[in-house]
Amino acid sequence: MKLPLSKLSAGALVIAAANTVYGQYTPPAPQPFQGFVNEWLRKDNPYMNAWDIGGSVRLRY
DSSP states (O other), rough: OOHHHHHHHHHHHHHHHHHHHTTTOOOOOOOOOOOHHHHHHHHOOGGGGOOOOOOOOOOOO
């Protein structure tokens, strides 16, 4: 049994459309937080985007 190409193409389109209708929305991943100092500096001066000021504080009791 040989199916006509038009029926085969129409069937493939229906199956492809049915699969995309039920797709689940995935929100984009949040951007990493650059730190309070970097956010404060970049707020007023766009040229500070090239700099990444960071550090760490470790307190021992």
